[in-house]
Amino acid sequence: MIKVVVSGAAGRMGREVLKAVWQTEDLDLVGAVDIRAEGQDVGPLWGAPEVGVPLQADLEAVLLETRPDVMVDFTSPAAVAGNVKTALRHRVRPVVGTTGMGADELEEIRSLAADLKVGCVIAPNFALGAVLMIRFAAEAARYFPDVEIIELHHDQKLDAPSGTAIKTAEAVLAVRGDYRQGFHGEEEKIPGVRGGRHAGGIRIHSVRLPGLVAHQEVIFGGLGQTLTIRHDSISRDSFMPGVLLAVRRVMHLEGVVYGLENLIFA
Numbered sequence: 001m002i003k004v005v006v007s008g009a010a011g012r013m014g015r016e017v018l019k020a021v022w023q024t025e026d027l028d029l030v031g032a033v034d035i036r037a038e039g040q041d042v043g044p045l046w047g048a049p050e051v052g053v054p055l056q057a058d059l060e061a062v063l064l065e066t067r068p069d070v071m072v073d074f075t076s077p078a079a080v081a082g083n084v085k086t087a088l089r090h091r092v093r094p095v096v097g098t099t100g101m102g103a104d105e106l107e108e109i110r111s112l113a114a115d116l117k118v119g120c121v122i123a124p125n126f127a128l129g130a131v132l133m134i135r136f137a138a139e140a141a142r143y144f145p146d147v148e149i150i151e152l153h154h155d156q157k158l159d160a161p162s163g164t165a166i167k168t169a170e171a172v173l174a175v176r177g178d179y180r181q182g183f184h185g186e187e188e189k190i191p192g193v194r195g196g197r198h199a200g201g202i203r204i205h206s207v208r209l210p211g212l213v214a215h216q217e218v219i220f221g222g223l224g225q226t227l228t229i230r231h232d233s234i235s236r237d238s239f240m241p242g243v244l245l246a247v248r249r250v251m252h253l254e255g256v257v258y259g260l261e262n263l264i265f266a
């Protein structure tokens with residue numbers, strides 16, 4: 001059995017992860033951490049009766065008490081790096097879905113995990129369809145270097161652009177290199193109307209609305225044609241097979257794997 005602690009357990013993703021871990025035979029839900037609603041049993045969070053696992057606020061105390069193999073983190077951009085470093089120092093393997101981490105924080109975590117020889121998976125998107133969307137976008141960029149990204153999410157999302165959009169831009173840039181896109185004499189009559197520019201010049205547009213879950217269009221333009229690659233997560237259980245895959249695979253890793261594609265396609 002793989003012993004799992006869920007961090008951010010009371011959140012939208014945390015509740016799905018609790019349920020998925022609880023329902024999976026080879027995984028043992030041993031702890032749940034969240035700064036919300038300390039003390040309550042986690043079962044009612046996903047509509048189950050009491051399961052005997054309380055929500056606790058102090059991650060380090062939970063790690064010391066439960067000695068898990070893996071910590072799954074879906075918290076916030078402000079909390080994630082600290083949580084991951086705490087887990088690594090306790091030799092607990094992080095599986096991280098939280099987005100919005102800075103590049104310097106990611107580098108620090110890479111070197112800490114490598115030094116300690118502890119496995120860690122960080123994936124901006126755990127949905128198989130999203131991983132394929134990014135792969136197909138990289139393939140399309142070989143023939144259509146002109147591209148813009150529109151990502152659409154629920155209106156409670158803290159970070160913009162999404163981690164998925166950044167990962168998509170990075171994948172396209174790795175293919176098209178320093179290609180310069182578009183007409184550079186344009187004027188924005190409303191500031192920001194042309195979206196944000198990722199390094200390398202790819203424009204990303206972030207839409208936030210109630211009713212949305214997680215969606216993205218990658219639109220390529222060429223001579224007399226466009227190509228659109230779109231992915232929709234219409235519910236959060238879309239992320240669970242990827243999370244469970246990462247929990248099992250991280251047990252056999254040393255250091256950081258960044259991106260689910262490295263577990264699926266490698």
Ligand SMILES: NC(=O)C1=CN([C@@H]2O[C@H](COP(=O)(O)OP(=O)(O)OC[C@H]3O[C@@H](n4cnc5c(N)ncnc54)[C@H](OP(=O)(O)O)[C@@H]3O)[C@@H](O)[C@H]2O)C=CC1
Pocket residue numbers: 007008009010011012013014033034035036074075076077079096097098099100123124125126127159239
């Ligand atoms: N990689 C992927 O496939 C996916 C990634 N995500 C990412 O996951 C993250 C969480 O998303 P979502 O579940 O919607 O967000 P929520 O705000 O619903 O959940 C986050 C939870 O973490 C809690 N929290 C905040 N800080 C801490 C901390 N230091 N320790 C423990 N708990 C903490 C929050 O409490 P409070 O509200 O009181 O702050 C909240 O209950 C986001 O970064 C999102 O982008 C989401 C979906 C898929």
Ligand SMILES: O=C(O)C1=N[C@H](C(=O)O)C[C@H](O)C1
Pocket residue numbers: 099124125126153154157161162163164165213214215
């Ligand atoms: O906040 C979300 O909901 C999501 N966040 C991730 C991101 O920023 O890419 C993954 C998915 O898009 C859902």
